[in-house]
Amino acid sequence: MTQFRLTQTLKQALAFLFIWLSSPSLSQTFELSLEEGRVAARQAALQGQFELARDFALALTDADADDRDALIVLAAVQPKLGAARDGRRAGVRAFRLSQTDDERYEAARLTALAAANEERYTLSQIWLRRAAVNAPDERAFRQTQQDYRGVRNLNPWSVRLGFSITPSSNVNGGTDSEFNIIDGVTNPDGTPLVGVFSGAARALPGTIGVADVRLAYDVSRSAQRRTTLGARAYARAVWLNNEARTIAPDSRNSDFGSQILEFSLDHSQRAGVGTVSAQALIGASWFGGDLSRTYLRGRLGYAIPVGERTRLSVVGRLESIDLNTTFPRTNQDRSLSTTLTHFTDTGNRITAALSVSGQSSEQPNERFESVTGQITYTWADPIGPIELSVAAGVSLADYRDYTILVPVPGGRQDTRIFGSISAVFPGIDYAGFVPVVTLGVQDTQSNVSRFQRDEYSLNIGVRSSF
DSSP states (O other): OEEEEEEEOSSOSOEEEEEEEEOSSOEEEEEEOHHHHHHHHHHHHHTTOHHHHHHHHHHHHHHOTTOHHHHHHHHHHTGGGTOHHHHHHHHHHHHHHOOSHHHHHHHHHHHHHHHHHTTOHHHHHHHHHHHHHTOSSHHHHHHHHHHHHHHHHHOSEEEEEEEEEEEESOTTOOBSOSEEEEEEEEOTTSSEEEEEOOGGGBOOOEEEEEEEEEEEEEEEEOSSEEEEEEEEEEEEEEEEOHHHHHHOTTOOGGGGOEEEEEEEEEEEEEETTEEEEEEEEEEEEEETTEEEEEEEEEEEEEEEEOSSSEEEEEEEEEEEEEEOSSSOEEEEEEEEEEEEEEEOTTSOEEEEEEEEEEEEOSSGGGOEEEEEEEEEEEOSSOBTTBEEEEEEEEEEEEETTOEESEEOTTOEEEEEEEEEEEEEOTTSOBTTEEEEEEEEEEEEEESBGGGOEEEEEEEEEEEEOO
16 A cells, blocks of 8 residues: 655755555655655656556645646546546646746646546637647647647537628718619609719718627537537627718717527538538528518538539528518528539639529519629638638629619619638737738629619638637
8 A cells, every 4th residue: 555645844945755655564665855756746647657646746736736747747647537627627727827838838738638538628629729829839739729620529519709890981881872863764854863862871981890609519410410509699880980970970880780690400411422411590680779680591502522622512592581671571582502612733722603592572672683603712822921812703683673763674783793802811820810801892883873882891800720
């Protein structure tokens, strides 16, 4: 039998760990200093003598509850002895006592491992991000990234956070024109019929702030299928600048704020060499502080490889939208989209997407058909300090029944051209989050001037690098 006891004198800064080895014919006493006890505890842990290492460490913490070295040993060995919770608590205390990045990295990783042993995977991911902040070199950072992905694959919960700030020339989607002109509509004398837009209907410059939080929980999952419950909370705030207040002096920031709340059920399943996915979603949105709509959405998709480096996906969507307005009504929205993704020999990604959509409604002005095409190119390797992608597209929309007092000749037609360039800065990393800057431009031409607009925006946000 092996026993331990630790004493400390008032005159000396040393403590003695007494190891009593008893046998029928022999008794020996070994006297160790605190530092020697710490070395013995670490050596026992490294040699797989976890119980011995724990006993050394507990004796050391009995003498000094803030003995960081002993706490590190406990954080390492307790999970291996079935006491993951005790190991995690020791790791947290060791992290708080750490003085250097190396010490914090060590403590954070051990705490993450103990939390994973408790099957508290989200907590483990948080501690791995803290480890990433203090990683001493690139190799340690990459290892932490890999471990994070491994824990994420075990975690039935997932959280996606999106935050961005966007200075924009058109925060409200307003028109560029001060006058309402409809091509082909004239006064009895043949002159164009002209109206004047209110300030709130015109393009207002300012800044947009967005917070987007998505939660998901895997109800069941295997190598062949996955079923997930999801929730989303989205909020968009607008701050008008001085120019906007001059254009629309009666407008307030809150007039253009919006919120979304959604709940969904997703299922994906292997089907031959492809994957079938389906989603059912219920949601509600608010605009200017008032409930504007509720909606039900169904989506069905199929994705299949069409080569070694190419993948094709097709998605169909149906949506029923209940509008909570002065004249309540229900619109039916439908769309079909296809996306082709190809990786070049160098790993660059090319994505081409084409979608057609339409909406039926009791309100003639809300009936439309549209077609949208977009192509995106993403470089695999950084260009200098940034990871770069560019996108461009065009959208054509036809509102064949559009009416303003009188039917618009030929209906309303909109042509929107848009593009963006996004830069990710992987060298500016904090806890696995990196900044993303996107410059976006779009221009819409319409035969109804109310919908003729252009916009320039600079979106500054963050995304996870893990």
